[in-house]
Amino acid sequence: MSGFEGKAVLISGAGSGIGRATSLAFAAHGAHVWVTDFDKAGADRTVELIADAGGTATAVKLDVRLESDWQAAFDLTDAHAAALTTVVNCAGKSMLADTFTMSLDELRLVMAINVEGAFLGMKHGIPRIAKSGGGAVVNISSIMGLKGKARMAAYCGAKGAVRMMTKAIALECAELRNKVRVNSVHPGVVDTPAWSKHDAKEARMLAGAEGASGMLDVHEVAGAMVPIGVAASAEEIAETVRFLASDAARHITGAEIVIDGGMTAD
Numbered sequence: 001m002s003g004f005e006g007k008a009v010l011i012s013g014a015g016s017g018i019g020r021a022t023s024l025a026f027a028a029h030g031a032h033v034w035v036t037d038f039d040k041a042g043a044d045r046t047v048e049l050i051a052d053a054g055g056t057a058t059a060v061k062l063d064v065r066l067e068s069d070w071q072a073a074f075d076l077t078d079a080h081a082a083a084l085t086t087v088v089n090c091a092g093k094s095m096l097a098d099t100f101t102m103s104l105d106e107l108r109l110v111m112a113i114n115v116e117g118a119f120l121g122m123k124h125g126i127p128r129i130a131k132s133g134g135g136a137v138v139n140i141s142s143i144m145g146l147k148g149k150a151r152m153a154a155y156c157g158a159k160g161a162v163r164m165m166t167k168a169i170a171l172e173c174a175e176l177r178n179k180v181r182v183n184s185v186h187p188g189v190v191d192t193p194a195w196s197k198h199d200a201k202e203a204r205m206l207a208g209a210e211g212a213s214g215m216l217d218v219h220e221v222a223g224a225m226v227p228i229g230v231a232a233s234a235e236e237i238a239e240t241v242r243f244l245a246s247d248a249a250r251h252i253t254g255a256e257i258v259i260d261g262g263m264t265a266d
């Protein structure tokens, strides 16, 4: 037994990076994984990787900003034999921008994906997890939800909101005695495709972190900013998420786990 047999896990932003690695980790431990992403091709690829490794998963197109997409995805989980015990809110978007020229629409996009997405995942997911007899939500925040950084007002604001919403909802679940635990994970620099999604203008805003191409290079970023000098792998973050969702973490709720190579230690 690996701990998640007969159970189902729904993961947002699972078509790439940390969400993909987390999907693979849960599937390797017996879970049926609902691999959701607004990039359906990415979600399909994650499901292929899980199938190749001998696991079971279903790809679902889900834009975390749309409540109707969440409802449709949870209708699928309701109709499936495996009981939903875990939701991982992993879809996210970061942005580097000068606050005084940033548009309100840019701010709202970052808030909608990170904050509204996590809210909707919990609003619709937690009652289902409770109905299954209990389980956990893991929200992927960031160290940018713990400390500020110049030109990252939208992302810091969004990830800080995810952190505090996690604690408030954890206490609401505790009060309900619904056996649902809610925690956040705060990575520092993780080697995923996210870094290559920033344009050259954004790259110039993180001094010392541009690669030779002028774009952000995760290894340059890690060398410049992570005390231990290297980026985390997506698999390392996935293992912590799986731990938080497991029975071994039965007494952990409303908490945060930082995985940042020392970035917040000073």
Ligand SMILES: NC(=O)c1ccc[n+]([C@@H]2O[C@H](COP(=O)([O-])OP(=O)(O)OC[C@H]3O[C@@H](n4cnc5c(N)ncnc54)[C@H](O)[C@@H]3O)[C@@H](O)[C@H]2O)c1
Pocket (backbone or CB within 6 Å): 012, 013, 014, 015, 016, 017, 018, 019, 036, 037, 038, 039, 042, 062, 063, 064, 065, 090, 091, 092, 093, 094, 113, 140, 141, 142, 143, 186, 187, 188, 189, 190, 191, 192, 193, 194, 195, 197
């Ligand atoms: N990579 C890092 O260094 C790092 C550090 C701290 C926190 N994080 C957080 O980890 C999470 C995963 O990031 P990653 O590095 O794996 O990035 P990634 O770009 O590899 O993956 C993010 C996924 O989210 C999906 N997504 C984006 N908008 C969406 C939407 N509206 N609806 C559904 N899916 C959507 C993308 O299609 C993509 O598959 C994010 O919340 C990010 O903020 C990452």
